[in-house]
Amino acid sequence: MKTLSIIGAGKVGKVFGRRLQQERQFTLTQVLNRRLDSAQRACEFIGADTQLACADEALLKPSDVWMLAVSDDQIASVCEKLQQQQLLNADSIVFHCSGAKASTELSAALACGSAVASIHPVASFADPEQVAQHFQGTICSIEGEQRALDVLIPALNAIGARVVEISADTKLLYHAGSVLASNYLVTLLDTALRAYQAAGVPAELALAMAAPLARQSMENVFALGAAKALTGPIARGDMHTVVKQQEVVQQWDVKAGRVYEAFISPTQDLALLKHHSEK
Secondary structure (H helix, E strand, C coil): CCEEEEECCCHHHHHHHHHHHHCCCCEEEEEECCCHHHHHHHHHHHCCCHHHEECCHHHCCCCCEEEECCCHHHHHHHHHHHHHCCCCCCCCEEEECCCCCCHHHHHHHHHCCCEEEEEEECCCCCCHHHHHHCCCCCEEEEEECHHHHHHHHHHHHHCCCEEEECCHHHHHHHHHHHHHHCHHHHHHHHHHHHHHHHCCCCHHHHHHHHHHHHHHHHHHHHHHCHHHHCCCHHHHCCHHHHHHHHHHHHHHCHHHHHHHHHHHHHHHHHHHHHHHHHC
16 A cells, blocks of 8 residues: 655645545644644644654655645745755656646646646635535546556545546636536625625525525526526526626625626627527
8 A cells, every 4th residue: 555645734634644644544643733733733633653753854754645635826936946855756646636727837846757647626625524524426637647646546546536637737727617516606695695694685584585486597507508597687688787786885885896797798698598498
């Protein structure tokens, strides 16, 4: 069984660590975080001996597989430190968990002859415990060198992931899709809730009004497709209302007005698709 070291056991690192530990895919060697107590808590979450916790890069030991679950701006520098400490060789596999960065970020490992990859779980990690418990079926996008994929894909399958191979060349655009579907959706809903409240609707009632609209709209998109799911003034061709609304929103909140305006044109395109499909 290959050994595994985790550097940066935050939410994603802990979830991957627990699932890989539960399914006995690797022998965990070390868990490195900036603070020892954080690394120890990560080990507890994973279900590993807290003696594997480490907060000193100088104490890192050799490992067959390295998971770099650090922030995007640290990936390259952490990989370089592993190279400088002579912890990487031609038999090593190094992968990171960034959605936006490609495996090419691991150039220091490539210089050592190591096989590199990137794995991005398409999930919200706000609650790691929930994600870990319901990981089965989680889509994990992966790209990288075949030697790394030959080891990592079977491990992902074993922990219940649904593996999708993507290209390093389109990684940034791919991740933008996830940002739009998750992060920006949250921002858009926050804007909607604030608009309700600015119109005099109490906060709790605003939530009650927005929740069924948002949930049903998303369910319709996934069941019917975006074009058929579209409703509202643009879908009806009522551009007079749209223009007046945009003006009112702009007067209330300039940034919200820009958001509203930015959605008009692509929504018109979607409305055209809807009308063509109904003919």
